[in-house]
Amino acid sequence: MHPHEDSVLRPFYEPRGVAVVGSLKDVRGEAYTSIRNMLHFGFSGNIYPINPGYSEVMGIRAYPTVEDVEGPVDLAMVIVPPPAVPEVIEHCGRKGLRAVIVGTEGFAERGEAGARSQQQLVDVARDHGVRLLGPNTIGLVNTSNGLVTAPYWITYDTIRKGNVAYGSQSGFIGAQGLPLEDRAYPISKMCDFGNKCDLNEADLLEYLVDDPETKVISLHIEAVKEGRRFMDALRRVTARKPVLVFKTGRTEQGATAAASHTGSLAGSAQVCNAALRQAGAITVNTWQEMLDIPKVFAMQPLPSGNRVGVVTATGGVGVAAIDGAVQAGLVIARLSGPTVDRLKSLNPSLGRNPVDLGPTMVVAADPFAATEEAVRAVVDDPNVDCCLLVLPSGIDRWATATVEMFGRLRQRTTKPVSVYIYGTSVSVRDDVARQLDALGVPTYLELETAVRALGVAVEYARSKSRLAG
Amino acid sequence: MHPHEDSVLRPFYEPRGVAVVGSLKDVRGEAYTSIRNMLHFGFSGNIYPINPGYSEVMGIRAYPTVEDVEGPVDLAMVIVPPPAVPEVIEHCGRKGLRAVIVGTEGFAERGEAGARSQQQLVDVARDHGVRLLGPNTIGLVNTSNGLVTAPYWITYDTIRKGNVAYGSQSGFIGAQGLPLEDRAYPISKMCDFGNKCDLNEADLLEYLVDDPETKVISLHIEAVKEGRRFMDALRRVTARKPVLVFKTGRTEQGATAAASHTGSLAGSAQVCNAALRQAGAITVNTWQEMLDIPKVFAMQPLPSGNRVGVVTATGGVGVAAIDGAVQAGLVIARLSGPTVDRLKSLNPSLGRNPVDLGPTMVVAADPFAATEEAVRAVVDDPNVDCCLLVLPSGIDRWATATVEMFGRLRQRTTKPVSVYIYGTSVSVRDDVARQLDALGVPTYLELETAVRALGVAVEYARSKSRLAG
Structure with a gap:
């Protein structure tokens, strides 16, 4: 069976065709830019612009309604004024779609009247067997097939394909x-939940637990909608993959x-960090x-213990x-005798x-x-489980030398390392960090994040073996 | 009276002439590079290379010993092997110098033998009326006169002159x-204390309290040497200028x-963050x-209250x-009626x-x-004491528009603002931040630092009025 066969998110992330419903004028925040982004990132499925006033846009045939499309359509991205959304959902349902993203804003985040309009979307969708993401969302990214639904122009050519999935309640x-x-974050999937009138974090977790492209999941949450279901999903996923x-x-x-932003009801006091950690999540x-x-x-093995070795070019750091x-x-870590000798x-x-x-250099x-x-010497030490390396860039040949060194070292170790790069030039540091990341060495521009990354890896390794044991 | 007339640090920061004692080979960490840096940054005083093997270096006349120099010398930067340091201090004393920086490493940070050698430096200096900074230090920066003693090549042309003094126990x-x-940190003075065998943070504070170039002081400390004196100095300075x-x-x-790094004895348990805050310092x-x-x-007025207004282009942030x-x-802040109407x-x-x-944009x-x-509208609101602005860069014309906006706004307000800039390009964000900083608008690339900056400003304003009241 396909790993996502039974997931409600499968047609969202892996659609054969996407209908994009809304204005086809070249204006920020509109359907036009969603289409342009999907063309730009080489979406592998078919794109169907939907607008009764157009027969074609950017060389692609447009259709008056979703129902007029002949080919298979699995997903619609809808950016029409709030009162027009229910009818578009109806069209989608009649065309056989099970997946609709409502990009439109102006629902529960605008108070009671908006909340009532939002409930109407939910009712119409349920009547037609349609699941909704949003409203008030920029939608999804899937780096496997070039799906990028955001209606804001993305100014660069590639989003680096990798193993991290991000879910958020913010565009x-x-x-x-x-x-x-x-x-160059290494990304598998992204999801902006928006107001979460239907689908939420629990659905994303249930989809990603089996996603072979995703090794680690990182979530931003303003308020949890279905607390118990979310915690159950979290427990199942964290037994297999880390969730931040x-x-x-x-x-x-x-x-x-948060209530004004995404119409979320608080509930935050109930689901505190302690509960998240209890379910195996890492709170950041x-x-x-x-x-x-x-x-x-995404880049390193899990540590088998909590003993850290630190190699630094500057004593104060x-x-x-x-x-x-x-x-x-x-x-x-207490270094072993042979390491001390080396x-x-x-x-x-x-x-x-x-x-x-410092003095040796x-x-x-x-x-x-x-x-x-x-x-x-430190990486080889049997008393060391993970390593933090503090290295300069931008003085003499350090930038190049550091990248070359990790080119040789990366085959060598089965222990996680993280690197903090300092130096006199932000752009050189950024460049070195990107090159080291590309070699699979997680590199940070702040000491605290580099240290915390190792701490979090140890925390997850321990929690995973506790859940398994 | 000159504000620094009686300060032991005056000859360190404002020397008429500097003797640089050590190797004149073009090697990292040696006297040669100190001299090169001072030439590069346009030090306004005279530079005297000291090495018996040279008659000239980089077009400047060299002397066998400090005593051979004819002109006035107020400061020596000494980077000779550890056993040779005491004799150089003697020469300096006989020449009438009161200020010597010992850049040389290999003293108290290397254990007991090193600590004994370090004590010898202190004894010789006391016998000759010389005050010491270091050993194991890169020394000082003074942006007023181009003094940069570091023996490592600094790859850029200017250090931005400004009102922040940094003191640290790390190069x-x-x-x-x-x-x-x-x-582009706006810098007045910098000081690397090194092993603090003689001068320490208390001396720096006593010098900076009257320094008209310095509006704010930021210290990194591994261990406090003279606890009571430091706390007294801190109390005096924080009544007039913030100290982080x-x-x-x-x-x-x-x-x-820390003991291995700068030979500092712990004592850290005694001088905890609570004590620092009690003396009016801001702990970071x-x-x-x-x-x-x-x-x-350095850039903004103190807030007159603790009510913050937040304007953000993205709701989640x-x-x-x-x-x-x-x-x-x-x-x-609870916005006033007229502001709500606007x-x-x-x-x-x-x-x-x-x-x-977000939706309005x-x-x-x-x-x-x-x-x-x-x-x-938010800045004008009488219910608002300080403002946090979250703005994009790198989409459409936002980078330019943001800089232009602050060009118009900066005259307007007597309330502190801080800005968090986000966006798709690190280099564009960095560029916008630098331009806004140059306009006197403190701009940050991390949300948390931008928020914390306002919190710290309120904390200091409150503590200052408490100390004054």
């Missing part, structure tokens, strides 16, 4: 809000703002963590890294963890070779 | 470790690492906060911003705080004008 997380090109959750609306005032506290930490799971590691639940042969001052290479005949040997 | 904070050009402190070595393991938790938050003080603001001790005339859905412009005839009017 911010979508392809037009994130530096997906610069930072960034919960906003954590404060009373934040929850009020910032957008940056939600976006950046999944890389460690090493001290801060040790603080961060302890606070993230890691234990500072390090002392580089420089008699070495041998402790963190390995502060100044006196070494070849500081790059010394750094590589120190990293190898 | 990481120095001009060769930070993206000072890309991020990033304390590392907070965990037992971190404190052990990451390098990024230590570096980035001072901008809000607005919710997270409200959470962050509440956690940072801010109160979410906002509703832009779009009937507006009127609440956070002001979520889609339907507005001119989304830039609508954004500017919304920002003006």
Whole structure:
């Protein structure tokens, strides 16, 4: 059986054809731009523009209604004024569609009248056997087939295909809000839940648990709609794949703002971080963590213990890294005798963890070779379960040397590493980070995220073996 | 009287002439590069290379010893092997210098023998009336006179002159470790304390309290040497200028690492964050906060209350911003009637705080004008004491429009604002942030830092009025 055979999200993510219903004028936020994005990202299925005023747009035939399309249509992206949405859902139902994304805004997020209109969408959809994503959403991304429904023009050519799935209650997380090109997050699927009038996080989890493209899931949630079902799904998924959750609306005032944003009812007090962790989820506290930490799971093996080795080119950052590691639940590894000997042969001052290479790099005949040997020594140590590396970029040949070093090292280790890159040029750091990420070495531009990534990997490995054991 | 007349740090920061003692080969970490940096940054005083094997370097006359220099010398930067340092200090003392930076490594940070050698430096210096910075330091930066003592080549042309002083126990904070050009931190003075065998944070605070170039001070500390004196100095300075402190070595393991890094004895348990706050300091938790938050003080007025107005182009980030603001001790402002009316005339859905412009930007005839009017309305509101603005870059003309808007707005307000810039391109975001910073609008690339900056401004304003009252 196809892994997604019975999932309600299958026609959303894997449609043979997509109808895009709405304005075909070249205006931001309209159907035109959804179509343009799908053409741009090479969507592998058929695209059907739907608008009675057009016979063609961007060289593609347009149709008056969804029912007029001859070929198979599995998904509709709908961006028409609120009062027109129910009729479009009816058309979709009669055409046999089971999947409709309502991009249109102006429903439950606008108070009681909007909430009533939203309920009407749900009723019409149920009557016609249609499932809804949204309203008030930019929809989906699937890097396997080039599906990008966002009605905002995406200015870059590729979204890097990878193993991280992102789900969010904000368009911010979508392809037009994130530096997906610069930072090159390795993405399998994205989903903006919008107001969650029907489908929600639980459905996404149930789809992704079997998705072979997805190794790790990262969710932003303002309020959970179906608490028990979500927790059940979370428990099932986290036994197999890590799930990170960034919960906003954590404060009373934040929850009020969430009600205006996506019409979510609070309920946030019930589903707190402790409950999420109980279900095996990893809770994170910032957008940056939600976006950046999944890389460690997508690229690296799970650690078999909690002992961290730190190799740093600058002692001051090493001290801060040790603080961060302890606070993230890691234990500072006690280096074994042979490792101490290897390090002392580089420089008699070495041998402790963190390995502060600063003075060695100044006196070494070849500081790059010394750094590589120190990293190898620590990675090889049987007392070390994971490694944090703090390396410079942008001084002398460090940028190139660092990338070359990891080209040689990456075959070698079955232990997770994370890298913090510092230096005098943001653009050089960003460039080195992208190259190391491409080699499968998760690289961060903030020390705290690099440390936290290892802490989170240890936390998940432990929770997974607890759930399995 | 000159404000620094009686400060021991005056000859360090304002020397008429600097002797640079050590190797004049073009090698990283040596005297040669210190000299090259001072030439590069246009040091306004005289530079005297000191090395018996040279008569000239980079077109400047060299001298065998400091005593051979004819002109006035107020400061020496010394990078010679550890056993040779005491004699150089003697020469300096006999020449009448009161200020010596010992860049050389290999003292207390290398254990007991190193600690004994370090004590010898202190004894020799005291005998000759010389004060020491270091050892194990890259020294100082003073943007007023182009003094940059670091013996590592700094790859960019200017360090932006401004009102923030940074002091640290790590060379990481120095001009060769930070993206000072890309991020354009507005700097007055920098100081790497190194092992603090003599001068320490208390001396820096006593110098900076009267420094007209310095509006805000940001310190990284591994361990405080003279606790009571430091706390007294802190209390005096924070009554006049904000002081941020990033304390590392907070965990037992971190404190052990600090001992290896700068030979600091722990003592960290005694001087905890609570004590620092009691003395009026602002404690921060990451390098990024230590570096980035001072901008809000350097560029903006202090808030007269704790009520924040949030204007955001994306609702999801607005919710997270409200959470962050509440956690940072801010109160979410209740917008006044006239403000609500102004906002509703832009779009009937507006009127609440956070002001979520997302839907308005889609339907507005001119989304830039609508954004500017919304920002003006919130900034003008008498119920609002400070503003957080969440704005896009890199979509359509947003980058340019945002910079132009702040060009018009900046004259207008006596309330502090901070800006979080998001978008699809890291380099565009960085560029917009630099332009806004140059306009005096503190701009951040992480939401959490932008929110925290306002929280910290409110915390300091409150603590200052408490100390004054």
